[in-house]
Amino acid sequence: MSELKDKIRSFIVDNFLFGNDDGLTDGASFLEEGIIDSTGILELVSYIEEEFPFSIEDEELIPENLDSINNVVNYIEKKSS
Amino acid sequence: MNLNDQILIHHFLEKSARDFPEKVALIHEDIRATYAQINSKADQLACLLGDLGVTKGDRVVLILENCLEYVVSYYGILKAGAVAVPLSSDIKPEGIGFFLKELEPKVIIASNRSERALKAADITPYNIGALILRSPKFKWDSTTFSVFVWEDFINEKGNFAPDIKIDESSLACIIYTSGSTGIPKGVMLSHKNIVSNTNSICEYLRLTNKDIQMVVLPFFYVMGKSLLNTHFAVGGSVVINNKFAFPASVVKQMAVEQVTGFSGVPSTYAYLLHRSPLADYRKSLDSLRYCSQAGGHMSFQIKDELRKTLPAHTEIYIMYGATEASARLTYLEPEHLYDRKDSIGKAIPGVTVRIMGADNKEVSPGRIGEVVGAGANIMQGYWKDKQATERVLDKNGYHTGDLGYQDKEGFLYVVGRKDNLLKVGGHRINPQEIEDAIMESGLVIEAVVLGLPDELLGDKLVAIATPKDGDVNESHILSKCAQKLPRYKLPGSVILVKGLPKINSGKINRSKCLEFITGNKD
Numbered sequence: 159m160s161e162l163k164d165k166i167r168s169f170i171v172d173n174f175l176f177g178n179d180d181g182l183t184d185g186a187s188f189l190e191e192g193i194i195d196s197t198g199i200l201e202l203v204s205y206i207e208e209e210f211p212f213s214i215e216d217e218e219l220i221p222e223n224l225d226s227i228n229n230v231v232n233y234i235e236k237k238s239s
Numbered sequence: 240m241n242l243n244d245q246i247l248i249h250h251f252l253e254k255s256a257r258d259f260p261e262k263v264a265l266i267h268e269d270i271r272a273t274y275a276q277i278n279s280k281a282d283q284l285a286c287l288l289g290d291l292g293v294t295k296g297d298r299v300v301l302i303l304e305n306c307l308e309y310v311v312s313y314y315g316i317l318k319a320g321a322v323a324v325p326l327s328s329d330i331k332p333e334g335i336g337f338f339l340k341e342l343e344p345k346v347i348i349a350s351n352r353s354e355r356a357l358k359a360a361d362i363t364p365y366n367i368g369a370l371i372l373r374s375p376k377f378k379w380d381s382t383t384f385s386v387f388v389w390e391d392f393i394n395e396k397g398n399f400a401p402d403i404k405i406d407e408s409s410l411a412c413i414i415y416t417s418g419s420t421g422i423p424k425g426v427m428l429s430h431k432n433i434v435s436n437t438n439s440i441c442e443y444l445r446l447t448n449k450d451i452q453m454v455v456l457p458f459f460y461v462m463g464k465s466l467l468n469t470h471f472a473v474g475g476s477v478v479i480n481n482k483f484a485f486p487a488s489v490v491k492q493m494a495v496e497q498v499t500g501f502s503g504v505p506s507t508y509a510y511l512l513h514r515s516p517l518a519d520y521r522k523s524l525d526s527l528r529y530c531s532q533a534g535g536h537m538s539f540q541i542k543d544e545l546r547k548t549l550p551a552h553t554e555i556y557i558m559y560g561a562t563e564a565s566a567r568l569t570y571l572e573p574e575h576l577y578d579r580k581d582s583i584g585k586a587i588p589g590v591t592v593r594i595m596g597a598d599n600k601e602v603s604p605g606r607i608g609e610v611v612g613a614g615a616n617i618m619q620g621y622w623k624d625k626q627a628t629e630r631v632l633d634k635n636g637y638h639t640g641d642l643g644y645q646d647k648e649g650f651l652y653v654v655g656r657k658d659n660l661l662k663v664g665g666h667r668i669n670p671q672e673i674e675d676a677i678m679e680s681g682l683v684i685e686a687v688v689l690g691l692p693d694e695l696l697g698d699k700l701v702a703i704a705t706p707k708d709g710d711v712n713e714s715h716i717l718s719k720c721a722q723k724l725p726r727y728k729l730p731g732s733v734i735l736v737k738g739l740p741k742i743n744s745g746k747i748n749r750s751k752c753l754e755f756i757t758g759n760k761d
Contacts, residue, residue, distance in 0.1 A: 181376070189482055190304075192329055192352045196484035196510075196745075200738035217516040220488045 163231050169205055170227065174198055184227040199224065206230070212237045246407045247430045249317045251437065251472040252278055259448060259474045265310055266496060267479040272307050274474070277314070284315025286397025291346060291369050291385075295320035295405055298342045298413065302349040302357070304328040305458050305479045308373050308389060310467065312348045313458070317430075320405045321345075324413045324425070325459035327743045328352055332359035339365035341425070341623055342413070348389070351376050407431035413622050414461050416562040417742070425622030426461075426562045435615035436565035437468040439587045443570055444500075444529065444556065448474035451526070453498040455483040455507065460744040462533055465566035466502055483507065483745075486515030494523035501527065504534030504745040506685055508541050513684045513707055518548050529573070531556040533566075534746050536653060536671055538678035539581055546576060559583035559653065563637050565616040568592055569651055582650040583643075590614035594645050595635060602644075610641040610653060642669075659749075661690035662697040666727055670700075673720070673728055677704055680719035682711045685739055687752050688730060701756050702730040705738055 163184065171179040174194050188194040194202065202224060203214050214223075223233040255264065256278035264274045293299060299316045301323060303309040309325075316323040324342055330353055339362060349357060350373040357370070363383050370379070373389040411433055413425040440446070452470050454477050456463035470477050478496050480489050490511070493501060503511070508530075511517050530545070530553060537557070546555060554573035560566050569592055571584030586592040593601050594608040602608040613636030620628035631638045643653040655669040662668070670688040677686040683704040690698030704716065713733040720729055740751035 189484055190352065194484075195329065195741070197738040197740055199484040204737045216514055217487050217519070219514060220485050220491075221482055224485065225482070 160231070162234060163227060165209075166227050166230050166234075169202075170194070173201065182227075184231075186227075187221070187225050189221070189225055202230070206234065210234055210238060246434060247317070247405065248411055248433050248437075248468065249281070249314045251434075251468065252281065252314050255448075255471055255474040262448070262474060263476055264471065264474075265307055265477055265479065267306055270307055272310075274471075277307070277311060280311040280393060281314035281318055283395075283397055284311055284393060285318035286399050287392060287395060288315065288319040288321065288346060288397075289399030290397050293319050293321050293345050293368075296410060297321045297346075298324050298344040300338065300342060300344040300347045300349075301325040301459070302328055302330060302347065302353040303373070304350060304352060304481055305454060305463070306350070306481075308348075308350070309458055311393070313467070317411055318403065320403050320409070322410050322413060324415075325464075326415065327459055328457070329743055330356055332356045335360035335362065336365070337423070338415070339367070345369070346371065348373075350374070405430070407434065410619065412464075414459070414464070414562050416461075424624060424627055427619040427622055428565050429619055432565045432616050432618060433464075433468060435589055436465065436567055436587075437472050439589050439616070440465060440469045440567055441473055442588050444469070444531070446470065446473045446475060446500075450475035450500055450528070451496060451498045452477050452500045452502070453489065453493050453496070454479050454502075455481075455489055456502060456504070456745065457743050461562040461566045462502065462504070462560070462744065483510070486510050486517075490515050490517055490520050493527065494520055497526040499526050499528040500531070501529075502531045502533070505532065505537035505541065506739070506741060506745045506747060508532060508537065508545055509684045512541065512544050512548060521548070521550050524550050524553065527553045529554040529556055531558055531570075533558040533560055534744060536581075536655075538675045540675075540678040540681065542576060557583060559651075561612070561637070561639055563618045563631065563639075564590075564612050564614075565618070567616070568610075568612045568639075571650075575650070579646075579650045582646075582652050585649055585651065586612070586614075590616060591636070592651060593635070594643055594651075595638075599633070599635060604645050604647045607642055607644045607654060609657065610639045610643045610651070611635050612637050612639060661700065663690070663700055664696050664727060668698075668700070668728060673700065673702070673724065673730065676720045676723045676728075677702060677716060677733075679723065680716055682707060682716055682719065685747065687739055687747050687749060689749065689753050689756060691753075691756060700728070700730040702733040703736055703739060703752050703756065704733055706735050711735070 256274040260275035261273050263271045265272045299321050313323050345368045348371045367384045369385040371387045379386040407430045411430045412428045415423040417423050452466050454466050458464050482488050557571040559569040567587050569583045569586050571582050591613045593611050595611045596602045596608045617637045640657045641653045642655050645651050655671045673688040674686050686704035688702045691701050693699035716733050740748040742748045
């Protein structure tokens with residue numbers, strides 16, 4: 159597993175699953191699986207903006223960029239390249 | 240079409256299935272379900288529930304996010320003569336026992352999203368007959384109740400013809416509302432309550448079978464439920480989007496599906512304005528006939544920004560209601576948005592709303608009293624809570640707990656909640672006034688003002704707000720407020736956060752906000 163994926167997974171597990179990653183797959187939709195609610199998405203956004211050197215535009219707030227570990231990792235890689 | 244011939248809630252679906260069988264009633268991601276398909280599945284579910292022993296008055300609990308299965312279940316339960324009790328799809332294990340104990344449901348229908356919570360809660364002691372799960376992930380061996388997989392269950396052929404001897408006064412739904420004490424109360428709504436309110440809403444919004452509603456509010460919340468009922472009543476369509484956390488995807492789908500209506504609570508609009516490309520889509524929303532807002536006071540700042548951002552042809556309806564009123568009590572005609580600033584309008588057809596004093600007599604225009612609503616939409620009472628029922632229902636109707644007044648032309652205004660008033664020093668303070676002042680600064684997306692117990696002051700004012708951008712700080716906000724508010728109404732501090740905690744409907748969760756501050760202080 160990549161270092162980036164590890165980092166995102168830990169953030170999700172520590173902040174939203176109380177440290178218990180039981181059954182959390184990299185492709186699972188945060189919203190559909192009830193892992194993160196709308197306030198949580200904003201926490202995720204602010205975490206990404208603090209940790210990485212770019213800001214997230216309003217039109218980028220879409221599930222394809224932010225609604226699973228895989229999507230977040232792909233999005234960050236794309237934005238950082 | 241005369242809607243008044245429909246006396247039970249599921250008659251709306253049945254009539255639309257007869258009139259427009261092949262019309263798409265529901266759109267959710269890749270699913271496009273017609274009225275005929277939904278009605279036939281709901282009939283099937285009613286028979287299957289009958290086979291499980293469900294009969295008139297039995298409670299069936301629904302723990303589903305907005306989806307086709309929710310809609311089929313809702314109408315299937317009603318067709319079986321039973322009572323639909325939707326609970327939040329984000330329910331936590333420790334919360335489940337409370338509901339099951341007081342509801343004694345015969346069946347629970349849930350999705351895999353709440354399966355983990357149901358498993359953790361141990362529902363064995365509650366004497367449930369069956370649990371029907373959509374796409375379960377866990378094994379459910381050695382349970383004292385039957386467990387069915389929705390996808391198999393719904394394709395069975397039920398034998399039982401449901402005993403449908405119910406009438407308009409029969410209990411149809413119990414919808415939970417948390418109220419001021421934080422203990423959930425089950426609002427009992429009859430078929431007549433919901434049917435009458437549905438007819439009124441269709442009338443004043445002039446809904447027709449051409450209407451397509453974007454639904455981002457959950458159906459288990461009374462406003463979400465009324466979107467479903469009203470559009471199924473007129474043979475319109477609903478588009479479900481459960482991803483409002485990503486507002487851009489919602490706005491895009493509104494354009495693609497050419498929706499005619501959108502509804503939200505204040506935070507929905509705050510986020511649409513400031514965290515979505517709504518303005519860029521202005522030209523693509525040519526079908527959007529109206530936006531409606533309810534679910535609490537929305538600051539004029541947001542109304543004004545919304546008016547300036549939406550296409551000119553899109554009307555804005557400000558509405559007011561309560562779960563206890565089956566949803567709706569009043570609405571403001573769009574042309575009065577500016578000349579009746581902050582009014583909630585007038586009573587909807589078939590409803591009367593009066594402002595009553597402490598002596599239970601109507602007060603004169605301009606004087607503040609409690610908002611009291613009466614009509615066929617007012618609930619039967621709270622489930623198993625006679626005392627709470629007697630506190631709010633009397634011969635005058637439903638006492639909302641909201642304080643308001645009426646102007647000389649009969650327009651109504653709500654100024655705050657009876658139980659939200661704060662005491663700072665010798666002053667009675669209405670937090671809504673301060674929240675409005677913070678919003679008027681134009682620096683924040685949303686704000687809440689709370690009172691922290693203080694030995695000297697009684698309450699000490701603290702605000703929590705979400706800034707529009709990272710450059711905004713506490714003193715910017717306070718200096719703007721100081722231009723509008725007397726010193727004693729200025730919050731002692733403004734805590735800036737990324738987003739305020741919400742309940743599922745999107746309303747701000749004041750008690751979570753309070754916990755947040757006290758947690759911060761400790």
